[in-house]
Amino acid sequence: MKANHETSDGHSRDKEREIEREASVLQRLTALGAIDRTYFAAAKTSPPGARWVAARWIDGSAMWPALAHARDDDTPAARNLLTTVTVTLAGALAELHAVRFTHADVQPTNIRVTPDGVGVLLDYALACGPEEHAARVPYRGALTHTTAPEVAAELLATGEHVHVQTLPPADMWALGATLFWCWTGERPVAYRDVDGGRAGMLRDIADGDRLRDLAAVRPWHFLAIEDLIAACLADDPSARPTAAAVAESLGRPTAQTKAEQDIRSGT
Template identity: 35%
Template sequence: MDPLLAAALAALDVTDEPHPLTTHHTDAWRAGRWKIKTTTEPAAAALLLHEAEAVRLLHARGLHPADGRHGRVGDGVWTAVEFLPGVDLWRWCALGRVPDPPPDFAPRLTTIAHRAFAGLDDLHAAGWRHGDLQPWNILIDPGDQPVFVDHEYTHHQGLLPPAGPYRGGMDHATTPGVARQLLHTPPEVHIRLTPADERHALAAALRWAWTGTTPATTRDVGPGVTLDDLLEDIATGRHHVPLADARPWPAPELEALIAHATT
């Protein structure tokens, strides 16, 4: 057994057999109630430790339902985060990306949106920034409670500074203001997120998951489109599709929430 994995199991007092998280994972496992990751690569270790400590602190302060742990063996690092039941927002919204969704879908999604904004406000009031809000980093639990997960880019004064400057999360959830900063500052400059930036990113994630289309531009990085092109699209709105043209069906309350956070 990987000595880092063995050390994690011993520290966590887990006797269950560990299993890879997916068939593609060679350094991430599910064991008991924990998701365990290991690495001996310094850059990866810095991100894993940052996330595990962020989760531990959030849990200790009543802001996250899962706990986090971490440890070292020589030059290697293991981290563990408690497993949470549910599906990510993208998969949860799959039934709603059709013209005629289940009757309860719209009110449930609207409730989730209200809860997500309230949860984000609680994080901000306690001095936290998530740093990477996107449809795949919002878990919807069996009671329709949204939980923000994947805290590699989370900011808080109680955390050690990140290994490198913060330069945004997933490209398509980037806000126009952050896009402008990324375009006009060198790579070593740390981007400072405001609560308004994160509310915008959350609204973009909700729109993205509901409509199935990217929220700020129709283009993706690829042949003929650079990352700077994409950021310029976001900063200027030159390829933005109005929500009324992208939505699968009208939802006035949800649309108002999204509009309020993105304008």
């Protein structure tokens, strides 16, 4: 449950509007069939009284701890987990993109991994849909480390009250960044100055030349996931795969191929 909490001076930093908007988005996505109809539980968005929105609890854990053993060693279980999480997240994004919505906040803490390895998207407060921009709190980005280069550039070029509309390729960059981070243990961008503040990190992302070499930080070789991450992190949004294409391409068994066995053994 999310609830509005006013500050001591009576202000709530737009949380009322955010909660109202998330409730509205969840209702719309449920009606469109883009999310599980049991996910959105209830909401109170009108005064008097506190505003709140509630969603169904998802058993499991956040993505970072869920992928901990996949950062340790190459096992069939680790491969299956990485593949299942990726396929199910891509499938969820494909449903959103099909109705002209983007999640706009794909990141490890907004993903729940169930005990059977299904990745579930959470937190639709920042979702961008086909609507009048004036009807929402302006989107000014989400977690910096999973911000696509084109979004980073637009955030830097516009004022803090200007809405930046995200498109599906930005979700795909964020998915690639999230997979990179949770599998390797390293953020995808090597910032010039980690203490330089958000603007400096956004500039490094927008420049597009600070991506870490996945081959240098991967815990083990998994060609299918490596190729997918590289494709999602393409600087050109049009070069990134669609969510539907990712879900389809990985929707098959993940046994280690002979070529990958040869690479790992050095032959």
